[in-house]
Amino acid sequence: MIVVGPTASGKSGLALQLAQRLNGVILGADSRQVYKEFDIGTAKPSKADQDLVPHYLIDICKPTATLTVADYQGEAQRLICDIHRGQGQMPFLVGGTGLYVNAIAKGLIIPKVAPQETLRQQLGTLGQPQCYAFLQQVDPAATQRIHPNDAVRTLRALEVYYATGQPISDQQGENPPNYSMVYIGLDCGEDLRQRIERRTHQMIDAGFVDEVERLINRYGGDLSLLNTLGYAEIKQYLAGDITLAEAIMLTVRHTQQFAKRQRTWFRKERAIEWFDSNDPELIGKVWGYLQGELGFLGSEREQNRLLGVPPSSPNPHG
Incomplete structure (x- = not known):
């Protein structure tokens, strides 16, 4: 969760x-x-x-x-x-x-590239506009996802490129868990x-x-x-x-x-x-949503137990 x-x-x-x-x-x-x-x-x-x-x-x-x-x-x-x-x-x-x-x-x-502090310092002295221009030259695909003012991601992309010789955009992707x-x-x-x-x-x-x-x-x-x-x-x-x-x-x-x-x-x-x-009913609403998504929260009595709601008294006339 x-x-x-x-x-x-x-x-x-x-x-x-x-x-x-x-x-x-x-x-x-x-x-x-x-x-x-x-x-x-x-x-x-x-x-x-x-x-x-x-x-x-x-x-x-x-x-x-x-x-x-x-x-x-x-x-x-x-x-x-x-x-x-x-x-x-x-x-x-x-x-x-x-x-x-x-x-x-x-x-x-x-990309498993450790921070290159010396390289970061050298690039940092050039200023963000120049660094971003470098990135546009070596990895134009990365600039489609990195804003021109995003100095942190710009430096990281350049760092990966200079450390590996390959654009960061070629080394990224997704492998969702099962x-x-x-x-x-x-x-x-x-x-x-x-x-x-x-x-x-x-x-x-x-x-x-x-x-x-x-x-x-x-x-x-x-x-x-x-x-x-x-x-x-x-x-x-x-x-x-x-x-x-x-x-x-x-x-x-x-x-x-x-x-x-x-x-x-x-x-x-x-x-x-x-x-x-x-929402004063936040926990109850979240619990109801989870019951629908997870489908294992059990009966109303079990839900109340998990939520900490005390059991109701037996009806003496029932």
């Missing part, structure tokens, strides 16, 4: 409820939660949540190392195979990193900004500033992960460039922009069945 949606939409909470009732385990699909020590700012599942349901693909990489999509895919596929061979557990792929989700759900064929999948999507419309703002303040209250300061002291401010969402803004505050209130405001704004991009990504996937996070 796959549970996706924009950040702060409540997908982790829903997945936790479903996994508890379906003997499930949760596989994270978040490109930052895979890194150790980056906890508060990535909204990692709490220890209490991890005690309720086993979580995997979290804290599997040192902050100074690089986990490629191919690395993630290999580890996730191995785990899913192990789970399927086990004692009837259901794997839940949960997260907002669309590329991670597609790597598993669609079986993306990914097991069935059910997609659940969560969204909450205009309420998302309020959710993001509330969660940002909760992160600050939980010690996010101290976390960033500790990471800077340990790894230095140039660590690439410290330039990601939330961490970059708090780093600016710690450097004295902006106030804490400004850092919070910028984090909310940038997170909202990120959530918009996530929405755009996931809305392209027609297999996703969308639900409203704010």
Whole structure:
């Protein structure tokens, strides 16, 4: 089962409820939660949540190392195979990193080329317009899928080309897995900004500033992960460039922009069945959908047991 949606939409909470009732385990699909020590700012599942349901693909990489999509895919596929061979557990792929989700759900064929830091630095000094022009020359097919302003994917495509001598477009494709999948999507419309703002303040209250300061002291401010969402803004505050209130405001704004991009990504996937996070009957509606899709949830009594609904008292007159 796959549970996706924009950040702060409540997908982790829903997945936790479903996994508890379906003997499930949760596989994270978040490109930052895979890194150790980056906890508060990535909204990692709490220890209490991890005690309720086993979580995997979290804290599997040192902050100074690089986990490629191919690395993630290999580890996730191995785990899913192990789970399927086990004692009837259901794997839940949960997260907002669309590329991670597609790597598993669609079986993306990914060139196994490690990051070439020196090459990236050299290309980066040329600027995105020049790099994109190079890509148009060596791999015009790739530019049909990569936006001219997408520096990350442009550099990756050039990196693969120069490392292998072959265009990345010739090395990509899909090899979907042979097991069935059910997609659940969560969204909450205009309420998302309020959710993001509330969660940002909760992160600050939980010690996010101290976390960033500790990471800077340990790894230095140039660590690439410290330039990601939330961490970059708090780093600016710690450097004295902006106030804490400004850092919070910028984090909310940038997170909202990120959530918009996530929405755009996931809305392209027609297999996703969308639900409203704010619906008071959310769990019941999701359960009803799963009953139709999976067809194994059993009788109404069994459904209620799994949902945690207490059995009704016997009718003394019946």
